[in-house]
Amino acid sequence: MDIGGSGIKGCVVDLDKGELVGERLRIPTPQPALPDPVYGVVGDIVGQFGWTGRIGVTYPGVMKHGVVFTAANMDPSWVGTDMAAGLEAVIPGTVQTLNDADAAGLAEMEYGAGRGERGLVLMLTFGTGIGSSLFIDGTLVPNTELGHIEVDGQDGEIRASAAAREREDLTYPQWAQRVDRYLDTLERGIWPDLIIVGGGVSKKAAKWVPLLSTRTRVVPAALLNDAGIVGAALAAEQRIGQ
Numbered sequence: 001m002d003i004g005g006s007g008i009k010g011c012v013v014d015l016d017k018g019e020l021v022g023e024r025l026r027i028p029t030p031q032p033a034l035p036d037p038v039y040g041v042v043g044d045i046v047g048q049f050g051w052t053g054r055i056g057v058t059y060p061g062v063m064k065h066g067v068v069f070t071a072a073n074m075d076p077s078w079v080g081t082d083m084a085a086g087l088e089a090v091i092p093g094t095v096q097t098l099n100d101a102d103a104a105g106l107a108e109m110e111y112g113a114g115r116g117e118r119g120l121v122l123m124l125t126f127g128t129g130i131g132s133s134l135f136i137d138g139t140l141v142p143n144t145e146l147g148h149i150e151v152d153g154q155d156g157e158i159r160a161s162a163a164a165r166e167r168e169d170l171t172y173p174q175w176a177q178r179v180d181r182y183l184d185t186l187e188r189g190i191w192p193d194l195i196i197v198g199g200g201v202s203k204k205a206a207k208w209v210p211l212l213s214t215r216t217r218v219v220p221a222a223l224l225n226d227a228g229i230v231g232a233a234l235a236a237e238q239r240i241g242q
C-alpha cells in the first residue's frame with residue numbers, strides 16, 4: 001500500500017519479478033487527509049484484494065517504529081500517531097510501515113536502476129514534495145529528508161518538486177535549472193556514487209536529466225509509479241523499515 005496526499009494505492013506484488021499482480025487499486029485520499037478516514041480507505045483496498053498476509057504501507061513523512069513524525073504534505077494531525085497500530089486495528093494482516101521514498105528506493109535497488117550498484121546511492125522522488133532514500137552498499141539508511149535542505153533560503157522541495165513545475169507552469173528546461181540548483185546544494189554536503197531520479201517526471205527524463213550539471217552520475221528510475229507499492233511489499237517481506 002502506498003499512502004500519498006492525493007491517492008492511496010494498493011496491489012498484490014510478485015516479489016520474484018518485482019511486479020504488480022494484476023491491476024492496482026487507487027482511491028483518492030479523503031480530504032482532509034486525517035488518519036481515521038485514510039485507515040478506512042486502506043482497509044477497503046486490502047478487503048477488495050481479500051489479502052490477510054503481511055502488508056507494507058508507505059507514508060509520505062518520517063516513520064519510526066510505526067509512528068509518524070512529520071507531515072510536510074499531509075494533515076498536521078498525523079504527527080505523533082501510531083499508524084501501524086491504527087492500521088492493524090482495521091485490517092487482518094501485520095503491518096510494516098516505512099517512508100514512501102525509502103520504499104521506492106528499496107524497489108529500485110532490488111529490481112530497477114540501482115540493481116547491483118554498490119557504494120553510496122541516493123534515490124530522489126520528485127512529486128508533491130521531494131523524497132530521498134540513501135543506500136550504502138545496498139543497505140538502506142532510513143528517513144533521510146533531503147527534500148528539505150535549504151536552497152537559496154527556501155525549503156528545497158518548494159522550488160524543485162514536480163508539483164512546483166506544474167504549479168508555476170515551468171518548461172522542463174526552466175524546471176531543470178531549479179533541480180540543478182537543488183542538486184548542486186545537495187552535492188556540497190553529500191558525495192553519492194549514483195543518483196536515481198524517480199517520481200512521475202522520470203518518465204520524461206530525456207527532457208531534463210541531460211540538462212543537469214551534477215558531478216554525480218544521474219539515472220532515471222526504472223519502476224516509475226509502481227516503485228512505492230513494490231518497495232512496500234519488499235519491506236513487509238524482509239521486515240525492513242521503521
Ligand code: BGC
Pocket residue numbers: 060061062070072073099100101102125127128129130131132145147157
Ligand atoms: C516528506 C518526505 C517524503 C517526500 C515525498 C517530503 O515532503 O518530508 O518524508 O518522502 O515528501 O513524499
